[in-house]
Amino acid sequence: MNAVGARATRVGERAVLVELAGGEETEAFHAELLRRRAAGTLPAVREIVPAARTVLIDGVADPDRLAAELPGWEVGPLPARVGAAVGIPVRYDGPDLAEVATLWGVSVEAAVRIHTAAEFRVAFCGFAPGFGYLTGLDERYEVPRRATPRTAVPAGSVALAGPYTGVYPRSSPGGWQLIGTTDTVLWDTGREPVALLAPGTRVRFTEAGATKEGGR
Amino acid sequence: MSDRAVAVVRAGALTTVQDLGRTGHAHLGVPRSGALDPAAVRLVNRLVGNPGTAAVLETTVNGCAVRTRCAVTVAVGGAPCPVRVDGRPAAWGTAVRVAAGSVLEIGAAVRGVRAYVAFGGGIDVDPVLGSRSTDLLSGLGPAPLADEMVLPLGQPTDTDEVVKGKGYVDAPPWPGPPDELVLRVRLGPREDWFTDAALRTLATRAYRVSPASNRIGLRLEGPALERALPGELASEGMVLGAVQVPPDGRPVVFLADHPTTGGYPVVGVVREADLGAVAQAVPGTPVRFTPVR
Incomplete structure (x- = not known):
């Protein structure tokens, strides 16, 4: 249990931006905000938007007061990992898979094993509704964005950039390295919840057909 | 039916x-x-x-x-x-x-x-x-x-x-479309990513509404804002009215359809009350930013 030790800055008339040391501290602070909101001890807010190393709290009646209080908060640990992670079956057939394997210095088969062995967590969402930035790969597996973004990345593409894995909820331009494809629907406005992935959701990628075929 | x-x-x-x-x-x-x-x-x-x-x-x-x-x-x-x-x-x-x-x-x-x-x-x-x-x-x-x-x-x-009946307002005051946009802006959260000269430029120089403006952002023509810090910011949450400064230095004021996160630094945030007039500003309309606390 640490005091948050964060910098809290006013943003406009009604928001506070909290800056944290890193990704884990950000996830823990975000979880603490949700705990306090659920417990009714957080003043009414409209939006809580986690990002890479910040959390934006928007729609606050008295942002100066909240910004003054935040650095003194005790932040609990990340919530216990209860229940199963969301499973996303992937066909590892992406056009950039071989290049990613080369960047990692492993075979394509080993790259797939690395990606399916990791447990991921949605650090934050953005870019498009339902697009999650998933952390969980070891630091040494960070990859750059493609030098030239693609004008159209198909929906369901599983992709890597920097420390993150993401799944494109719909076709859009994109600069991430495409390693595979999933049929899992990430975003469906006719479903509750509409987003399969929300900040904090745990995810495991499995090789589609791998169980039936007994692996590759 | x-x-x-x-x-x-x-x-x-x-x-x-x-x-x-x-x-x-x-x-x-x-x-x-x-x-x-x-x-x-x-x-x-x-x-x-x-x-x-x-x-x-x-x-x-x-x-x-x-x-x-x-x-x-x-x-x-x-x-x-x-x-x-x-x-x-x-x-x-x-x-x-x-x-x-x-x-x-x-x-x-x-x-x-x-x-x-x-x-x-x-x-x-x-x-x-x-x-x-x-x-x-x-x-x-x-x-x-x-x-x-x-x-x-x-x-x-x-x-x-209502037209036949009671209680309707027949002569509401409609604000006229603006001849000039005066946007009150509160600096931050990333004003320290800009030079003092850039902050003076923002507060004193004239901009104009660019025809590239849309529901996502008010794009501006005018002097570029010079960065004090190079590089990219890790993506962070964005608010309505955020004045984001892309690499070309021309500020963009985020409107209703703005992305929820972004990686360009936000030099300040325009008061929400001033954004309604932005909706009615035709390309070429002069724009001034007035820093407020």
């Missing part, structure tokens, strides 16, 4: 369904969306007896036309423009009763950019995440209007008879 609906005769340059927006989902990457001029939406809705949250049409520059399939009370406000019902001039800025089967024509804006059209009962397309707004950044909500599209209307409250 009641056929409470209007059919689109002329969609116009860009006409969308808008209400007061889709808040509370930014953490899923969902923009707030909603009308660029919310005060105009509240007023046209009030004129026809709707709650302020009812969905209306937002036109861009050259209006639109619809044929009514039922008798309906309408009000056109926002940008001043000619209004015609079956070719005859009708009142702008107040409630008008339109018979079934009539063509309601919203003409090109005489001044300003966006007209708002309220129908008694509101436009009753299916809401998405609590809002009927068209979000042009992420494609949520109904598609922009197209010719022959049919828009269902909701059941009016009993105040649909």
Whole structure:
């Protein structure tokens, strides 16, 4: 249990931006905000938007007061990992898979094993509704964005950039390295919840057909 | 069967369904969306007896036309423009009763950019995440209007008879479209990413509304803001009115359809009360930023 030790800055008339040391501290602070909101001890807010190393709290009646209080908060640990992670079956057939394997210095088969062995967590969402930035790969597996973004990345593409894995909820331009494809629907406005992935959701990628075929 | 609906005769340059927006989902990457001029939406809705949250049409520059399939009370406000019902001039800025089967024509804006059209009962397309707004950044909500599209209307409250009855406002004060935008801006959170000279430039120099402006952002022509820190910022949450500065140094003021996160530094945030006028500022309109605490 640490005091948050964060910098809290006013943003406009009604928001506070909290800056944290890193990704884990950000996830823990975000979880603490949700705990306090659920417990009714957080003043009414409209939006809580986690990002890479910040959390934006928007729609606050008295942002100066909240910004003054935040650095003194005790932040609990990340919530216990209860229940199963969301499973996303992937066909590892992406056009950039071989290049990613080369960047990692492993075979394509080993790259797939690395990606399916990791447990991921949605650090934050953005870019498009339902697009999650998933952390969980070891630091040494960070990859750059493609030098030239693609004008159209198909929906369901599983992709890597920097420390993150993401799944494109719909076709859009994109600069991430495409390693595979999933049929899992990430975003469906006719479903509750509409987003399969929300900040904090745990995810495991499995090789589609791998169980039936007994692996590759 | 009641056929409470209007059919689109002329969609116009860009006409969308808008209400007061889709808040509370930014953490899923969902923009707030909603009308660029919310005060105009509240007023046209009030004129026809709707709650302020009812969905209306937002036109861009050259209006639109619809044929009514039922008798309906309408009000056109926002940008001043000619209004015609079956070719005859009708009142702008107040409630008008339109018979079934009539063509309601919203003409090109005489001044300003966006007209708002309220129908008694509101436009009753299916809401998405609590809002009927068209979000042009992420494609949520109904598609922009197209010719022959049919828009269902909701059941009016009993105040649909406002034109004949009591309690309606017949002469509301409409703010005129701006000859100059004066945007009060509170510096931060990333003003330290800019040189002192850049902050002086922002506070003192004249900008102009760029024709590249849209529902996502007000783009500006004018002096570039010089960065004190190079490099990229890790993506962080963005608010309405954020003045984001991309690598070319020309500030962009985030409007309703803005992305929920971004990686360019935000030098300051414009007061929400000043953004309604932005909706009505034509390209070339002078813009000044006034720093406030």
